[in-house]
Amino acid sequence: MEEHVTETAPHPFDPAIEILLDRAEQFCADRRTRLTDIRRLVLGLILQSSTPVGAYDLLDRLRDQHRGAAPPTVYRALDFLADQGLIHRIERLAAFVGCGHMLECDHGGHCGHRAQFLICKRCGATQELEDRRIGEALSDAAARAGFAVEQSTIEIEGICAACRTMPEDAGSKLRAVAPRVG
Amino acid sequence: MEEHVTETAPHPFDPAIEILLDRAEQFCADRRTRLTDIRRLVLGLILQSSTPVGAYDLLDRLRDQHRGAAPPTVYRALDFLADQGLIHRIERLAAFVGCGHMLECDHGGHCGHRAQFLICKRCGATQELEDRRIGEALSDAAARAGFAVEQSTIEIEGICAACRTMPEDAGSKLRAVAPRVG
DNA sequence: CTCTGGTCGGTTATATTATAACATTGTCTG
DNA sequence: CAGACAATGTTATAATATAACCGACCAGAG
Ligand SMILES: [Zn+2]
Ligand SMILES: [Zn+2]
Ligand SMILES: [Zn+2]
Ligand SMILES: [Zn+2]
Numbered sequence: 001m002e003e004h005v006t007e008t009a010p011h012p013f014d015p016a017i018e019i020l021l022d023r024a025e026q027f028c029a030d031r032r033t034r035l036t037d038i039r040r041l042v043l044g045l046i047l048q049s050s051t052p053v054g055a056y057d058l059l060d061r062l063r064d065q066h067r068g069a070a071p072p073t074v075y076r077a078l079d080f081l082a083d084q085g086l087i088h089r090i091e092r093l094a095a096f097v098g099c100g101h102m103l104e105c106d107h108g109g110h111c112g113h114r115a116q117f118l119i120c121k122r123c124g125a126t127q128e129l130e131d132r133r134i135g136e137a138l139s140d141a142a143a144r145a146g147f148a149v150e151q152s153t154i155e156i157e158g159i160c161a162a163c164r165t166m167p168e169d170a171g172s173k174l175r176a177v178a179p180r181v182g
Numbered sequence: 183m184e185e186h187v188t189e190t191a192p193h194p195f196d197p198a199i200e201i202l203l204d205r206a207e208q209f210c211a212d213r214r215t216r217l218t219d220i221r222r223l224v225l226g227l228i229l230q231s232s233t234p235v236g237a238y239d240l241l242d243r244l245r246d247q248h249r250g251a252a253p254p255t256v257y258r259a260l261d262f263l264a265d266q267g268l269i270h271r272i273e274r275l276a277a278f279v280g281c282g283h284m285l286e287c288d289h290g291g292h293c294g295h296r297a298q299f300l301i302c303k304r305c306g307a308t309q310e311l312e313d314r315r316i317g318e319a320l321s322d323a324a325a326r327a328g329f330a331v332e333q334s335t336i337e338i339e340g341i342c343a344a345c346r347t348m349p350e351d352a353g354s355k356l357r358a359v360a361p362r363v364g
Numbered sequence: 365c366t367c368t369g370g371t372c373g374g375t376t377a378t379a380t381t382a383t384a385a386c387a388t389t390g391t392c393t394g
Numbered sequence: 395c396a397g398a399c400a401a402t403g404t405t406a407t408a409a410t411a412t413a414a415c416c417g418a419c420c421a422g423a424g
Contacts, residue, residue, distance in 0.1 A: 034371085034372090036372070036373090038372090038373075054409085054410080055409095055410065055411075056409070056410070068373095068374070068375085069374095070374075070375070070376085071410085071411070071412080072373080072374080072375085072411095072412080072413090073373070073374080075410095075411065075412075076372080076373075091273040091274055091335065091337075092273055092335055094409085094410065094411095116320075116323070118324060118327060118329045120329075121332065127327065127329075129323055129327070131319065131323040133319040133322070133323070134316065134319040134320055134323055136319075137313065137315040137316040137318075137319045138298075138316055138336075138338065140315070141298070141311055141313040141315070141316055142300060142338060142340065145300060145309060145311070145342075145343065146342070146343030146346065147300045147302075147309075147338070147340055147341070147342055147343060148340045148341045148346055149338050149339075149340040150303065150339050150340040150341070151338070151339045151340070152336075152337070152338045152339070153273065153274055153335060153336070153337040153338075153339075154320075154334075154335070154336050154337075155273075155334070155335040155336075156320065156324060156329070156331055156333070156334045156335075157331075157332050157333045157334070157335075158324070158329055158330045158331045158332040158333070159329070159330040159332070160327075160328070160329055161327065161328030161329060164328065164330055216391095216400085216401085218401070218402090220401085220402080236380085236381080237380095237381065237382075238380070238381070250402095250403070250404085251403095252403075252404070252405085253381085253382070253383080254382090254383075254384090254402085254403080254404085255402075255403080257381095257382065257383075258401080258402075262401095276380085276381065276382095
């Protein structure tokens with residue numbers, strides 16, 4: 001009869017992503033939290049994307065593999081992943097990216113307290129930095145104002161290195177504007 | 183019959199704010215733009231508030247003095263004011279504040295390209311900084327990544343100097359958490 | 365084992381923030 | 395006035411996020 005409405009494919013991602021997901025699962029286990037199937041799927045979908053993903057985009061994609069998903073489904077997963085430091089929310093885009101730190105190392109502890117993001121307006125790619133000088137300049141400025149920092153949002157919009165080396169209307173997101181004959 | 187639906191009181195704000203509004207009006211005139219009644223009202227409402235104001239809060243307050251105001255009314259005014267550099271949008275709060283620079287000097291030119299904001303979680307007050315070192319650290323980091331900066335959002339959440347000198351649950355927003363004895 | 369308390373997710377409805385699209389009115393200029 | 399453009403009115407809707415309540419499930423205590 002197989003009437004399971006909540007069927008969830010087991011390992012639908014590229015091997016490289018599955019490795020990251022396995023790491024994330026272990027990381028959660030170490031912290032006595034659980035990277036459940038839904039959370040793992042959502043994280044995989046985020047990692048799979050080359051650009052930050054909005055919650056409702058995510059919901060659409062999630063539905064392909066998990067029927068009956070609704071906004072709370074995805075927002076709960078996002079809350080969890082952000083709490084664990086596995087993803088970041090990009091405020092300017094109302095969208096989510098995987099933590100760059102997690103992608104590169106074993107991620108011993110929650111990251112992201114001082115991350116900065118470079119958001120490319122042309123291709124949408126978002127790079128995570130962790131620049132010491134920015135963090136220090138910021139702490140100093142806050143200290144001078146007598147302000148106790150708890151969290152910071154540092155997001156820089158502009159044009160990334162890759163896009164800068166291309167002509168304005170090359171193979172990126174913006175196809176809409178017809179090339180002026182001028 | 184006086185059937186004007188769009189009546190707008192002329193100068194409903196404190197004198198100190200009216201002075202700022204007059205300045206802003208002159209500033210716009212110099213730039214060949216117009217601080218119309220609605221725009222002036224919206225700016226006044228923002229300046230009047232001690233904390234950033236959301237668009238719909240603003241709309242409610244605007245309706246007291248300008249009947250028939252609708253979301254586009256306030257969003258258009260906000261877009262204009264932000265374009266002129268008279269207000270800033272705080273991303274983390276989806277809310278708007280007057281430009282601190284405008285409040286202090288004659289504001290020769292659009293400001294805010296490099297502003298930073300300290301947002302107090304307890305009282306909601308938001309202070310605008312313009313710290314040179316932060317800006318430089320940021321430019322350098324971006325340059326090293328080959329990234330061309332166009333705009334930056336730098337918002338720091340924490341506890342402001344005033345609130346730090348008070349006990350946790352003094353006369354501010356958060357009453358809920360009982361003080362731990364530990 | 366069963367009870368129990370907590371976590372997780374399903375489901376429905378709604379809140380909050382922002383914009384699209386088109387009509388109308390106002391302002392300036394010649 | 396006519397024409398052009400800016401500003402606003404008006405209606406509807408898009409996009410993002412949360413509330414509230416329920417039942418399934420699981421882990422540990424007794
Ligand atoms: Zn990170
Ligand atoms: Zn790019
Ligand atoms: Zn400013
Ligand atoms: Zn405070």
